[in-house]
Amino acid sequence: MSTPGRGLHGHVLDTLGPAITAGEYPPGSVLRTDELAQRFDVSRSVMREAVRVLESMHLVASRRRVGVIVQPASEWNVYDPQVIRWRLAGADRPRQLRSLTVLRSAVEPVAAGLAARHATPEQCAELTERALGMVANSRGHRLEQYLVHDVAFHRVILDASGNEMFARLGDVVAEVLAGRTHHEVMFEDPDPAAVTLHVQVAEAVREGDAARAEKLTREITEGALQELDILAP
Amino acid sequence: MSTPGRGLHGHVLDTLGPAITAGEYPPGSVLRTDELAQRFDVSRSVMREAVRVLESMHLVASRRRVGVIVQPASEWNVYDPQVIRWRLAGADRPRQLRSLTVLRSAVEPVAAGLAARHATPEQCAELTERALGMVANSRGHRLEQYLVHDVAFHRVILDASGNEMFARLGDVVAEVLAGRTHHEVMFEDPDPAAVTLHVQVAEAVREGDAARAEKLTREITEGALQELDILAP
DNA sequence: CGCTTCAAAAAAGTCAGACTTGTATGTCAC
DNA sequence: GTGACATACAAGTCTGACTTTTTTGAAGCG
Structure with a gap:
């Protein structure tokens, strides 16, 4: 790395x-x-x-x-990828992972909405493909393969948003998703509801339904927040 | 600078x-x-x-x-404050300002929601103070004074969110707001509706109403997007 | 005793020159 | 054409001397 x-x-x-x-x-x-x-x-x-x-x-x-x-x-320049890597490698990792997950929860829904408007046919195709890849690996402890598709899915969303600032958060999201799989929760197969949401997001983007893509993505990221117990009292 | x-x-x-x-x-x-x-x-x-x-x-x-x-x-490390300044100073300025405004529209509503949960009494006080300062300077071409309070208002929101990544976007938001006042639109007094929204956000945060704070802030940032003609066809 | 002024010291900053190392590129043999 | 090899180029490294800024503190003065 x-x-x-x-x-x-x-x-x-x-x-x-x-x-x-x-x-x-x-x-x-x-x-x-x-x-x-x-x-x-x-x-x-x-x-x-x-x-x-x-x-x-x-x-x-x-x-x-x-x-x-x-x-x-x-x-500190906390958005510097190098700084982020250093902090994720150290004792500050849990706090850092939580901060980044919150950032993710803010950015990704908006990115998905923009993606619904700007995604190219190729991006729509890859999105669907990745969602199907997630489904295919959602059972039977294929966490690693699942992760590959999950990361790719979210990268496509961020890229397809057409916003450069969003696109550059791909590595951050990858890091958060990998961290979740490897060190935090998720010892079992992923939540079936979350998998379905990804499929639906791909649908909404493909259909150009920005509002729905945003709403569905918000549900995904709220799930991620809940896993880390970040929510209203 | x-x-x-x-x-x-x-x-x-x-x-x-x-x-x-x-x-x-x-x-x-x-x-x-x-x-x-x-x-x-x-x-x-x-x-x-x-x-x-x-x-x-x-x-x-x-x-x-x-x-x-x-x-x-x-x-490029597009989140590096130095890089952002360089780009804002160059021919890329308009595109950069649009990218940052979109980022803002994603982050600030979530930050406001978190602020409603985590803001200290002091932060609530300053928020109200800044909102009032905006009201006081919303008429009579006091754009500079208005800007000072506007920037401070949004900085408090980002800080009060308790999220380090959000807090470090204070300078970015300041840059966007200043850019809007100095070089782009807004030759006239600010939109009264926007001013009212700020007052209401301060209220919602003070009352700990996260959902309302988020929704109201989303209205503010959507206004900013519309000013730059960033919206659905 | 408190104040200013000035001198010395300390550490970063700058420069110049020589040397090392990795790596494109081109050459030659096969 | 393909491979091995020689060559040259530019970054990388090291060293030692020098400059500049700024802190500190001591001397001098009111």
Whole structure:
């Protein structure tokens, strides 16, 4: 996953990034470039490049005569795919997964509505195909195959929305769905009602019924929220 | 705006970033670090740091023996605040503003619903205050003051949702609202109906009525969509 | 005692040059 | 044409010296 070992600079990032996002360095902690370079056994040039990248993610801020200051989480670029991966890999995973699921619940229904208006015939076809793939793997503990189709289904919806911001959330949704299958709930076969909803969403998109596609997708994402016990008291 | 001139490296970014996001270098274009360093009259070290940052935004990819390759827009980290600013500053501005408005229309209603559940008394108070501020400046061409309260209102909603991903969209919403006031529509006083909706949202949040807060906010964002002619045929 | 002013130190920032490494590309033999 | 191999190119890395900014604190003064 990701892009491992694309240079020394990458290795430093893969160590420092997760450490910072995991909260190992409290906000306000001060690091020194030279010391870090020694610790990772790289030159200052390499270390400086890594720090620059962390700085662009607002994980740290670098100030003259002071050092490299770890920023509070409220400053982080939490939409940076790299940051998301680091956080999902750490102790913050459950909280992160919940945040992303809520985001999903906001975005996907609207995306589905737009998809009903803008989807190409090819996208409609793949959507139907994926929904059928979900049905075919919905029984008999074929969770992995089911997941493949599920992820693809939601990716098509996001792409077909025609909105670039939505489309770029495909990886996030994939991560959430995979996380649910692998680490959280869902030890049994998926909920048959959810499977049916996917088939119906594909129908609604194909028919260009935006309101119905949105409503049905909202039911799907509300199910996801309930699985994580995120709902009104 | 932003953080100008925080070093030579920053100046390079402020020039190259907008150029790439504006499409001045078609995807696949190959740049060479040495040549760029000469062009900007900086050392290779500085140029390398800048390239690393652009690479972390997926605006470029750097490959040995080839050079620095400009990536297609589909690869960009479009949620990076820096990238958003660069694109809003360029020719892509209208399209970008539309994308962000759609994103807003998906997120804000859900955020308002959550805010109704999680808002603190202080947040409820500020919400009401901001709504009143909007009313007070809704007539007599006080667009600037109106905007200040409008932006603050939506920021509170996003913060009060308790969802970190939503909260970080505050700047995006601010940008969209400011863009609308300064460059797009709205030469006249704001729509009275919209002002009333804000007051009612504040009410609903204060009363903890999540469903109503969500519905009312959806009406607000749908108004914003209509202003940009984004709607069903 | 409190204030300003100025000097020193510390760490990031910058630069220049030499060297290493991975990888396209072209050449040659088969 | 296909393969192995040599070559050159550009990114990658390292080092050491120098500059700049900013904090700190000490000296000097009211």
